[in-house]
Amino acid sequence: MAIIKNFDLASLETICKILGETNIGLSGTEITKYLSECGITDPQINSTKWKRLYDALSFKQNEDRCANNVCAFILHVMRPSRHVQKQEWFENIRSQLNYVLSFEGLEITESGELKPANKVKNFSEAEERAQNLRRSLLDRKIHPDVLFFCKAELLVDNYFHTVFEATKSIAEKIRIKTNLTTDGAELVDQAFSYKDKIPYLALSSLSTESQRSEQKGFMNLLKGVFGTFRNTTAHAPKITWNIEEQDALDILSTVSLIHRKLDKAVEARKIYEGSF
Known part of the structure; x- marks a missing residue:
């Protein structure tokens, strides 16, 4: 994968809020599991799910000086085969993520891959x-x-x-x-x-x-x-x-x-x- 420049922290925060949303987002157990599977340290400083995600992903992005591992985590979470029994959830979350990712010039496809997209400026x-x-x-x-x-x-x-x-x-x-x-x-x-x-x-x-x-x-x-x-x-x-x-x-x-x-x-x- 080519080097993906650091996400704007506002974009990263919104992504974490989508994935860690209280009612329909990832569970705390899932967050722990997926971060571990992607080799991303979970500092567990905050108990709020989205803040946990933000702490882990922003630290990793800062450490790597690129967003590649952040993108790898998002794609790991959004792997279509993981959501066969909840396709509506997959499409809903993918749509929300793509709205944010469009500000970074990226998009998650129906097959769960990342591709360049027309960058939205505002x-x-x-x-x-x-x-x-x-x-x-x-x-x-x-x-x-x-x-x-x-x-x-x-x-x-x-x-x-x-x-x-x-x-x-x-x-x-x-x-x-x-x-x-x-x-x-x-x-x-x-x-x-x-x-x-x-x-x-x-x-x-x-x-x-x-x-x-x-x-x-x-x-x-x-x-x-x-x-x-x-x-x-x-x-x-x-x-x-x-x-x-x-x-x-x-x-x-x-x-x-x-x-x-x-x-x-x-x-x-x-x-x-x-x-x-």
């Missing part, structure tokens, strides 16, 4: 992009569930993660409305398919061919969004799948339409008695 750059996107979406009367994802930390580099998170919200809403646990095309089929059974969710009474065609078309739209945007952003490196602002606006408008349809979708069993 908070206003990221906040301005978020506000501009939000204003444009408000002009389109976008669904509030989509506006939730217009966060500065998701827009530090480009619109990649905003689209990714927004499309994930579609599947989550379907799961909440149906209590199903699957994902992707399988979830769509289980929730909306009306062949030889009453579906979990229906856009209408499905009593006419036109209504049934609408239900089928909506299923295809959902599968298309998952396959084109969510699955691509989940697996493709961001550098090879760049999303510009206009693309993001159009994709998020589609996601908004889907959310409105889902809000109006009803449990088919409340409409019908018996089977189709």
Whole structure:
């Protein structure tokens, strides 16, 4: 690894606060374990978790005169295989860390690697992009569930993660409305398919061919969004799948339409008695 210059102490402090956050951060036992595994001395001067981390990492950075071992510790903590059972936690913490790391010109990828990123010089750059996107979406009367994802930390580099998170919200809403646990095309089929059974969710009474065609078309739209945007952003490196602002606006408008349809979708069993 090339020499990584010392992190600004304010950045390092914020990183330690994210990793040592009281409710969702690392436990004290985990901090001890990971510092030891990375060969970083734990001075244990402070009982507060984030302060312990800050003492250990700032001392190591000062001793090394570079941030390489600090970065190695962060990547050790954020190794994806360590968080298979808590992927939501991984993405949440990675997003917060990347917001801070952007001020150092770095980013943690989906695969848990460190790569150079466009360096943000101040908070206003990221906040301005978020506000501009939000204003444009408000002009389109976008669904509030989509506006939730217009966060500065998701827009530090480009619109990649905003689209990714927004499309994930579609599947989550379907799961909440149906209590199903699957994902992707399988979830769509289980929730909306009306062949030889009453579906979990229906856009209408499905009593006419036109209504049934609408239900089928909506299923295809959902599968298309998952396959084109969510699955691509989940697996493709961001550098090879760049999303510009206009693309993001159009994709998020589609996601908004889907959310409105889902809000109006009803449990088919409340409409019908018996089977189709």
